[in-house]
Amino acid sequence: MTLQTGVPEDPGEATREVLPKWCRLRDVEKTWVSYYPFLLSRGYRLRPRYDPDWIPSWTLPGKKLHPSRCEDSLYIWLKDNILDAVRMTDNAKVVVKLVPTDSAELHIVNFLSDENKRSDPRNRTIPILDIFLYTDSPEYTFMVMPYMRRFNYPPFHCRGEFVDAMRQFLEGLQFMHENNIAHCDIAPKNMMMEESRVVPKGSHFTDDKTHVGMYESFWWKERCSVGPVPYYYIDFGLSHHYPDGNAGALTIGRRRGFDEIPELSDTKPYNPFKVDIYQLGMTVLDLVKTYPALDMFQPLGEKMCSKRPDDRPTPDEALQLFDGIVHGLSKSKLSARMWQRGDMLIHRITRTFCGCYIAEPHEEIEY
Incomplete structure (x- = not known):
């Protein structure tokens, strides 16, 4: 579900182009780089790797670590509509998911999040912490869930x-x-x-x-x-x-x-x-x-x-x-x-x- 969004120019781009191939940003990751400023404005910060201004930590002055020992080198698997983040108000770890605004999934999670349904102790569906339109592409909506x-x-x-x-x-x-x-x-x-x-x-x-x-x-x-x-x-x-x-x-x-x-x-x-x-x-x-x-x-x-x-x-x-x-x-x-x-x-x-x-x-x- 990759959206066609541009990635802003950033000061670390030249540095990242000379990185080992295995730790460079993949195309699917660049999608998340494009979401970073919007999510930050909503109070959610993605990992440093997806900051448009990211400069790999092991390239900073005084750092002598191998990239494999640095969290911001990690790319194991990633989808273009699901990623973890930190809620800035309390540093809680969360997961953000981008879904079509008119999707059955969004209808169902809203239905299950009704106050009466949420109060039922048998409701073992994941709580939804936040829902908001992606204003750059209103046909999509972000859902925020606790990390599990x-x-x-x-x-x-x-x-x-x-x-x-x-x-x-x-x-x-x-x-x-x-x-x-x-x-x-x-x-x-x-x-x-x-x-x-x-x-x-x-x-x-x-x-x-x-x-x-x-x-x-x-x-x-x-x-x-x-x-x-x-x-x-x-x-x-x-x-x-x-x-x-x-x-x-x-x-x-x-x-x-x-x-x-x-x-x-x-x-x-x-x-x-x-x-x-x-x-x-x-x-x-x-x-x-x-x-x-x-x-x-x-x-x-x-x-x-x-x-x-x-x-x-x-x-x-x-x-x-x-x-x-x-x-x-x-x-x-x-x-x-x-x-x-x-x-x-x-x-x-x-x-x-x-x-x-x-x-x-x-x-x-x-x-």
């Missing part, structure tokens, strides 16, 4: 942490479906957690398995020791609102990455609410596969992933099944440490004695 991190990293310490997260996601799905919203893209990349208690040092937007984007130790506190931890759904770019109810809701079309969902079709309509159930069930099964200690939740995931959509439980029924499993677990089983399948000895040692992992390859997140 992927819900399944750091790894779960115990069954109780998984139970807390999954109950919030099931209740969140129940809330969306009661309000006739089909998310249509439920997956770990769109399931977030608020990190301030779990990762006090914070994480980097381009690589949330690091604190500042560098190869380093990644420190955290176990969720069960600092809870409660809030969890949220993000990214309503594929979502649908059916004001008349979800019983007869139908949609059509296949989507990249959803090949495992049996009913998807380019010709035969299907119910997107049943797809939501399937997708959340796949997340449950993926976690069961990752953590052998969660095997008692496999029947729930399999039920949610029934091949026949009508055999899948509603969110209410899935919650009942989920609570039935949880009620059968003793306090000691809920609190017992569990490990990921394939955890190496170094992972267990560093996690047990140091409370950290060495930074691992990043994964992409969409808001």
Whole structure:
């Protein structure tokens, strides 16, 4: 969704032209350079790399650092409509997203942000902090959201942490479906957690398995020791609102990455609410596969992933099944440490004695 906007002349341009190719600004980054002055005027500051006056920090007098050790050299992944920023009034870390002003996504987030809906504790859709037109191109609007991190990293310490997260996601799905919203893209990349208690040092937007984007130790506190931890759904770019109810809701079309969902079709309509159930069930099964200690939740995931959509439980029924499993677990089983399948000895040692992992390859997140 790149807008055709010019990038202003800047004093650092000549310096940047002689930079190593791997740390020069890409075209998609130059789009964000063009947004910088407008967002700054609205009280949001992008990272130094996207300041039109950016001069790479390692080229400044007295600096002898290699570019790879400087945050403003980082380009790992970037989309032309999503980036992190700092809210200048309180230095809070946020995410800004540019969407078409007439988009269904903007309608849905406004609908879910209604004061009555926001007050429902089951509303696990990401809060919207600010919405404003991009005055240079009014056909687009900026949304501002709190910075979140992927819900399944750091790894779960115990069954109780998984139970807390999954109950919030099931209740969140129940809330969306009661309000006739089909998310249509439920997956770990769109399931977030608020990190301030779990990762006090914070994480980097381009690589949330690091604190500042560098190869380093990644420190955290176990969720069960600092809870409660809030969890949220993000990214309503594929979502649908059916004001008349979800019983007869139908949609059509296949989507990249959803090949495992049996009913998807380019010709035969299907119910997107049943797809939501399937997708959340796949997340449950993926976690069961990752953590052998969660095997008692496999029947729930399999039920949610029934091949026949009508055999899948509603969110209410899935919650009942989920609570039935949880009620059968003793306090000691809920609190017992569990490990990921394939955890190496170094992972267990560093996690047990140091409370950290060495930074691992990043994964992409969409808001």
